[in-house]
Amino acid sequence: MITERGRYLILQGKNVSYILRIHEEGYLLHYYYGKKLRENDYTYVPVEIRSFYTFAPDRVFLEGEKQEYPAFGYNDLKEGAVQVLENGRDTILSLKYKAHEIIDGKPAFEGLPSSKANGENCQTLVVTLSDEAYGIEIRLSYTVFDDSDVIARSARIINAGNGPVCLTKAFSCSLDIAGKRARETDMITLRGAWAKERNIERHPLFQGISEIGSRTGESSHYLNPFVALCDRTATNASGEALGLLLVYSGNHRFQINVDAYDNIRAMCGIHDGGFRWDLAPGEAFQTPECLLCFSAEGLDGMSREYHDFMRAHILPQRFRTAPRPVLVNSWESLYFDFDEEKILNIVRHAKEAGIELFVLDDGWFGHRKNDSTSLGDWYANPEKLPSGVEGIADKINALGLKFGIWVEPEMANPVSELLEKHPDYPIACRKHPPVLGRNQQVLDLTKREVVEFAKSFLDKLLSCGKISYIKWDMNRSMAEITEPAFVHRYYLGLYEVLGYITEKYPDVLFEGCSGGGGRFDAGMLCYHPLIWTSDVSDAIERLKIQEGTALCYPLSAMGSHVTACPNHQVGRVTPFSTRANVASFGTFGYELNVAELSAEDKSEIKNQIARYREIEPLVREGDFSVLVSAFSGGTFTAWQLTSKDKKRAVVLCVRTLASANAGRDFVRLRGLKEDSMYARKGTKEIYSGGELMYRGFLPGLPGTDFASVLSEFIEID
Numbered sequence: 001m002i003t004e005r006g007r008y009l010i011l012q013g014k015n016v017s018y019i020l021r022i023h024e025e026g027y028l029l030h031y032y033y034g035k036k037l038r039e040n041d042y043t044y045v046p047v048e049i050r051s052f053y054t055f056a057p058d059r060v061f062l063e064g065e066k067q068e069y070p071a072f073g074y075n076d077l078k079e080g081a082v083q084v085l086e087n088g089r090d091t092i093l094s095l096k097y098k099a100h101e102i103i104d105g106k107p108a109f110e111g112l113p114s115s116k117a118n119g120e121n122c123q124t125l126v127v128t129l130s131d132e133a134y135g136i137e138i139r140l141s142y143t144v145f146d147d148s149d150v151i152a153r154s155a156r157i158i159n160a161g162n163g164p165v166c167l168t169k170a171f172s173c174s175l176d177i178a179g180k181r182a183r184e185t186d187m188i189t190l191r192g193a194w195a196k197e198r199n200i201e202r203h204p205l206f207q208g209i210s211e212i213g214s215r216t217g218e219s220s221h222y223l224n225p226f227v228a229l230c231d232r233t234a235t236n237a238s239g240e241a242l243g244l245l246l247v248y249s250g251n252h253r254f255q256i257n258v259d260a261y262d263n264i265r266a267m268c269g270i271h272d273g274g275f276r277w278d279l280a281p282g283e284a285f286q287t288p289e290c291l292l293c294f295s296a297e298g299l300d301g302m303s304r305e306y307h308d309f310m311r312a313h314i315l316p317q318r319f320r321t322a323p324r325p326v327l328v329n330s331w332e333s334l335y336f337d338f339d340e341e342k343i344l345n346i347v348r349h350a351k352e353a354g355i356e357l358f359v360l361d362d363g364w365f366g367h368r369k370n371d372s373t374s375l376g377d378w379y380a381n382p383e384k385l386p387s388g389v390e391g392i393a394d395k396i397n398a399l400g401l402k403f404g405i406w407v408e409p410e411m412a413n414p415v416s417e418l419l420e421k422h423p424d425y426p427i428a429c430r431k432h433p434p435v436l437g438r439n440q441q442v443l444d445l446t447k448r449e450v451v452e453f454a455k456s457f458l459d460k461l462l463s464c465g466k467i468s469y470i471k472w473d474m475n476r477s478m479a480e481i482t483e484p485a486f487v488h489r490y491y492l493g494l495y496e497v498l499g500y501i502t503e504k505y506p507d508v509l510f511e512g513c514s515g516g517g518g519r520f521d522a523g524m525l526c527y528h529p530l531i532w533t534s535d536v537s538d539a540i541e542r543l544k545i546q547e548g549t550a551l552c553y554p555l556s557a558m559g560s561h562v563t564a565c566p567n568h569q570v571g572r573v574t575p576f577s578t579r580a581n582v583a584s585f586g587t588f589g590y591e592l593n594v595a596e597l598s599a600e601d602k603s604e605i606k607n608q609i610a611r612y613r614e615i616e617p618l619v620r621e622g623d624f625s626v627l628v629s630a631f632s633g634g635t636f637t638a639w640q641l642t643s644k645d646k647k648r649a650v651v652l653c654v655r656t657l658a659s660a661n662a663g664r665d666f667v668r669l670r671g672l673k674e675d676s677m678y679a680r681k682g683t684k685e686i687y688s689g690g691e692l693m694y695r696g697f698l699p700g701l702p703g704t705d706f707a708s709v710l711s712e713f714i715e716i717d
């Protein structure tokens with residue numbers, strides 16, 4: 001709901017209010033974003049914003065005020081959200097309110113992925129700011145959803161003047177936070193590297209700018225496009241938390257600016273390092289969308305809001321409630337070394353064990369024997385797959401499994417027929433030898449012919465109608481970027497290909513991947529309802545990665561597989577049950593040679609799949625809580641999934657490392673009905689919801705390294 005009260009524009013979400021204020025002298029100010037407020041007319045608020053700084057032209061000094069979309073250099077000397085060049089020189093923008101409109105629903109977004117209304121009630125406020133001296137107009141857009149505490153913001157910058165201008169910074173959102181002091185606030189980021197993605201890092205804010213970003217050409221393994229600001233005292237269970245998250249997969253930057261008076265300005269958008277975007281008169285630039293989320297119920301409250309929002313408004317809707325097939329992926333079992341017989345052997349055993357889909361990973365195309373050749377040559381390798389993709393798909397289908405296949409559409413090896421024929425397809429700076437990453441080059445998706453090539457080979461592959469699943473990989477960062485806005489243009493090309501192919505083949509399930517989790521972001525989730533979370537598949541390593549990812553992304557979006565022991569990345573030996581338990585808090589599958597398992601393990605797979613099928617509705621639609629964090633440094637981690645009706649809860653406890661004489665592991669649940677009675681499945685234990693939440697229960701976790709226990713509580717009448 002959006003209402004107007006005098007000079008105030010009031011957005012009301014499920015539990016949040018967001019209030020803007022139009023100042024008498026035309027500036028658009030921020031009044032409040034946080035826990036829902038009863039509406040008021042705010043006539044008592046002082047209207048003057050005067051300052052002792054005499055250089056302020058109309059004596060309005062904005063630095064002490066909260067603004068909606070600040071520009072640097074006129075009457076505010078803090079970092080701004082937008083910067084424009086005219087004739088090669090920086091303009092000094094003074095943006096003033098021009099108009100606003102309230103629209104029912106959410107207007108379509110051009111060229112970029114964004115949240116969708118999807119039938120839920122939402123309204124959009126569009127406020128136009130303008131600097132008439134420079135002919136710049138900025139349309140700020142805010143969508144508020146009745147069912148959510150997430151507010152979707154973006155900006156559209158228009159050259160309304162007569163001459164060309166150039167954008168050098170165009171952030172999606174700026175938030176001058178009301179009611180919070182920096183010295184009482186922590187900043188949380190999701191940091192990492194390959195095989196260590198999205199670990200939670202938390203630190204106090206300080207005067208100056210705390211910032212994160214990516215200039216690798218993807219949202220990156222290093223710093224995910226997400227920042228949370230929370231009370232210093234906030235925990236998973238309590239306190240206020242506010243998130244900013246970009247629906248974008250390219251270079252990004254988040255700046256948290258703390259001024260001398262302890263005020264916080266949080267901003268984010270496309271990374272402006274080297275960014276230049278020319279706008280001829282009449283042209284506009286659309287920023288990616290930023291999802292703001294506020295919760296007064298701790299970090300878990302914020303996570304729940306983001307999960308619900310992404311399931312309802314970001315993930316492709318046809319997969320919103322559809323159960324995912326349990327798959328077996330060939331990578332960690334066969335790597336590049338396979339032929340039809342090896343594949344079919346796995347498929348036969350997989351069928352017996354109850355697995356539903358086989359995904360043929362890297363190595364099936366061109367003359368690929370290792371990672372040095374053939375990316376770009378998307379026809380079946382004649383030695384490995386003599387009957388072609390259709391042939392192997394038919395054989396797998398005949399054995400009762402669905403078929404999925406790996407592709408890396410954005411890449412080519414220099415040793416490939418593609419690049420022999422089209423040496424101009426990859427990104428290259430031309431004056432130096434090409435920079436290779438994993439022996440491959442990035443194809444230049446800013447070029448029309450490359451976009452068409454990607455569309456047409458994918459189309460050809462999928463048109464046989466026998467492929468149910470695509471794993472879309474992207475295995476290197478970008479280098480040799482000569483044109484500053486190149487990465488953004490690249491993503492416009494990529495999103496075009498993704499939009500085209502996912503719309504044309506709506507029933508195909510797409511899994512995203514980028515050397516594991518190097519592009520795990522809400523932009524990709526608009527096309528790929530799940531993403532391979534990380535190349536490290538060890539259950540204990542995955543605890544931090546999955547918990548960090550779940551801070552803002554839903555569990556169903558996380559590809560998580562049971563793999564062999566000793567683990568291929570870290571050599572750790574963990575119980576089969578723990579590997580399955582951790583993988584079931586995501587989209588579940590296997591990535592090991594099922595044919596080589598003992599009869600006992602094969603029949604255990606059946607039990608694991610059956611258990612996963614019971615938990616899966618909670619993975620797709622339930623509430624996730626962190627009871628004992630993987631980052632707490634304790635001897636175990638505990639997570640909970642609860643059904644929305646609070647009738648079922650599943651608790652996973654994993655011993656991270658044994659410790660002698662460690663004491664008893666009480667675990668307290670959250671979010672149950674206090675006065676209801678709950679039975680712990682498979683035991684005679686019966687607890688009240690209150691007892692489980694305030695006293696806790698003893699999961700019976702063995703004291704040995706890497707043991708785990710999955711407990712289920714069901715409400716009884």
Ligand code: GLA
Pocket residue numbers: 331361362406473475513514515516532534535
């Ligand atoms: C990446 C992926 C792996 C696998 C390999 C294949 O590293 O993350 O899952 O697909 O590529 O080359």
